[in-house]
Amino acid sequence: MDYILFNGKMVAAGDFNPAGHWLKPHFSLKEKMWFANGQIPFFPDHIRNIEEILALAGKTWPAEIPPQKELVRLSLRLINKNKAFMAGWLSLELLFSPRKSSFLATVERHPSRIFPFVQQGKTAILSPFPKFSGNPFSRHFFYAAHLWETEEFRRESDETAEPLFLNEKGMLTEAAGANVFLIKKNSFLTPSAGTGCIISTIRERILWSAGETGFLVAESDRITPEQMLDSDEIMLASEERGFLWISGIENRRFVKSNAMAIWKHVCKTCFPRVS
Incomplete structure (x- = not known):
């Protein structure tokens, strides 16, 4: 992984410094999703998961976090920036804070476009x-x-x-x-x-x-x-x-x-x- 996405900005992984962000009290939700062929097929399902959790907790979607369409656009840019042209997994993490919420996305490459089946029992x-x-x-x-x-x-x-x-x-x-x-x-x-x-x-x-x-x-x-x-x-x-x-x-x-x-x-x- 060469680049990450933090609050909408592409950052070189080696240069990423969240400073005190992770030291502050917050609640986070992370969704990991498969991508291949320029598509993230279950992205809407993962957003629905987050929305359901927020609803159960009596919360709403934070204003600082972009809507689904923009998150998809940014995520595909991140995948391309990391040259993950075959396939892999995108991890999208939302970090909630009473003052300001943030989001972070990372990419894990996979060497094949075929969804994995682990042959070894x-x-x-x-x-x-x-x-x-x-x-x-x-x-x-x-x-x-x-x-x-x-x-x-x-x-x-x-x-x-x-x-x-x-x-x-x-x-x-x-x-x-x-x-x-x-x-x-x-x-x-x-x-x-x-x-x-x-x-x-x-x-x-x-x-x-x-x-x-x-x-x-x-x-x-x-x-x-x-x-x-x-x-x-x-x-x-x-x-x-x-x-x-x-x-x-x-x-x-x-x-x-x-x-x-x-x-x-x-x-x-x-x-x-x-x-």
Whole structure:
């Protein structure tokens, strides 16, 4: 990353000095979104996320932060300035202060225009920390991030395993930074919003793609660990992390037969390539 965007101005990353800005009390919201082919396809979804959080907190969009159309224009300029011509992720952070709010954007390059599918399967574990379902902020990444970070801190010696979280009722909710999808024969199942799971920007598109590829799609707030272990495949996905598949939990092993077909359908319909 060569340049960042701070309050509408392009700044060389090495020259960026926020001075005392980050030392002042503030509340921040960060959204990470995929871009490719000169497009940021889910930018409006991320703005809606921020607006929903502000509404829940009884706040309005700060006057110092440009509207969506201008933020898109500035973000595309930043992507071009960083010569991220293939693809990557744009991180947009809004920093709220009673005196003056600010915004910061950074770019992370990706070497391919194709939305990522991590080919190497990962093992998973169940976190001992519950995700509480009753909070309206639970669906948002910023709120769940502290839980994920605490779990990562707990298992510092075993960072390779993907933690899966149950709620206070013992039902499956999410992975760290990704939604969970279970495949059993022709059934495609995911935890419902009622579990308190995060709702990633591509979750609905994945459910639609699963239906289009022939699966019976369902959401449930009653997925037990035993039901999860009885699956044929377990897939994790979010715009921030791409697609991943779980190869095993304890002694149980899973396959990767259908996950790639769903990934390909999502790529074709949500991230069209420019010829």
